[in-house]
Amino acid sequence: MKTIDDYNFDGKKALIRVDFNVPLDSDFNVTDTSRIEAAKPTILKVLEDGGSAILMSHLGRPKGKVNPDMSLSHICETVSEIIGVQVKFAGNCVGKVADDAVAELKSGEVLLLENLRFHAEEEAGDTSFAEALAKHGDIYINDAFGTAHRAHASTTIVAQFFPGNKCFGYLLAKEIKAIEKVMQTGEKPVTAILGGAKVSSKITIIENILDKVDNLIIGGGMTYTFVKAKGGSVGDSICEDDKMDLALDILKQAEAKGVKVHIPVDVLAADAFDNNANTQFVDVDKIPDGWQGLDAGPKTLENFKEVILNSKTILWNGPVGVFEMENFAQGTIAIGNYIDEATQKGAFSLVGGGDSVAAVKQFGFEDKVSYVSTGGGAMLESLEGRTLPGIAAILD
Numbered sequence: 001m002k003t004i005d006d007y008n009f010d011g012k013k014a015l016i017r018v019d020f021n022v023p024l025d026s027d028f029n030v031t032d033t034s035r036i037e038a039a040k041p042t043i044l045k046v047l048e049d050g051g052s053a054i055l056m057s058h059l060g061r062p063k064g065k066v067n068p069d070m071s072l073s074h075i076c077e078t079v080s081e082i083i084g085v086q087v088k089f090a091g092n093c094v095g096k097v098a099d100d101a102v103a104e105l106k107s108g109e110v111l112l113l114e115n116l117r118f119h120a121e122e123e124a125g126d127t128s129f130a131e132a133l134a135k136h137g138d139i140y141i142n143d144a145f146g147t148a149h150r151a152h153a154s155t156t157i158v159a160q161f162f163p164g165n166k167c168f169g170y171l172l173a174k175e176i177k178a179i180e181k182v183m184q185t186g187e188k189p190v191t192a193i194l195g196g197a198k199v200s201s202k203i204t205i206i207e208n209i210l211d212k213v214d215n216l217i218i219g220g221g222m223t224y225t226f227v228k229a230k231g232g233s234v235g236d237s238i239c240e241d242d243k244m245d246l247a248l249d250i251l252k253q254a255e256a257k258g259v260k261v262h263i264p265v266d267v268l269a270a271d272a273f274d275n276n277a278n279t280q281f282v283d284v285d286k287i288p289d290g291w292q293g294l295d296a297g298p299k300t301l302e303n304f305k306e307v308i309l310n311s312k313t314i315l316w317n318g319p320v321g322v323f324e325m326e327n328f329a330q331g332t333i334a335i336g337n338y339i340d341e342a343t344q345k346g347a348f349s350l351v352g353g354g355d356s357v358a359a360v361k362q363f364g365f366e367d368k369v370s371y372v373s374t375g376g377g378a379m380l381e382s383l384e385g386r387t388l389p390g391i392a393a394i395l396d
């Protein structure tokens, strides 16, 4: 796997695909700078070698049209502050404006190109557009894990114009290694904790990881499809009746593969999907009509705790309750605490995919787990066992 450490950028122009798709407030201030900070080491390596950096990214969903609200010019000052270099800005990512700005760029300088998605060709993966981008650099670096699952012009197609001169940035390399550590080289016992709303959105992940884990903890809304399939009463809990056969099949596959599946035994049930609803702890298979399970119960959490504390490698994807409501967040917080404890004891813990990162950030677990993935969809696709096009294009 080639990373930027295999290159010396002295006198070279590095074309870097970053993920600067950051949240902005109504005054266009960046409200979360983590994605910019995540790209900083890669940019600094290029500059410290004596090269110059041309940064390209998308911001929002302008759908192929110029939209001043989604201009990357809004973030130029924030990027400058974080990188510690005054970043120049080109009002277009291709064409004369961009070409001229690139031509003037000197060693040690950084140029930020305007939003790639102002051109429909970006998401279409257009080859001529990719070639126009490729003209800007001597070496292509992909450091945008968040878009590595998209075969867009700047994430994938552009790489073909850099045979022998393309590599992963530090961030993308770190993401790839973290996934490998869980899915291939993880120390046993390996435990996956899968929560979230629906079996249907996690099924491919479950099928893929059954070959790689020793324990599978199932929590959250998915629980009830499994419980009902096994003959339990789940009351008004979220349940996918058409996925019950699938749930039984997963349990059978797990047994055949020697994977221990841990499902909640008790839950915090509520009489409405509301933070202020009446609640009671009930056995997971005896939820009365009119009640729905919205969080894990104490016996369940004790069981999960034991499994997690005995694990050496932990993957966490999806909350075990409706964590957005304070009264149903305790289970998810407890899981975070157990993973924290296991990590302190030496386990490797990876959190990522979909909403998991939001939960982790909200409860302050970010610095307590070994690695928090920066890519929601890209992480989910990796866990499903798919080769991401943006990664394949570099390895090519």
Ligand code: AMP
Residues within 6 Å of the ligand: 195, 196, 197, 198, 201, 219, 220, 221, 222, 238, 293, 294, 295, 317, 318, 319, 320, 321, 322, 323, 324, 354, 355, 356
């Ligand atoms: P996902 O994006 O699939 O990881 O799902 C995350 C969502 O699952 C969160 O918004 C949670 O509120 C929701 N969720 C977790 N547990 C439950 C539950 N018992 N009932 C309904 N939704 C749930």
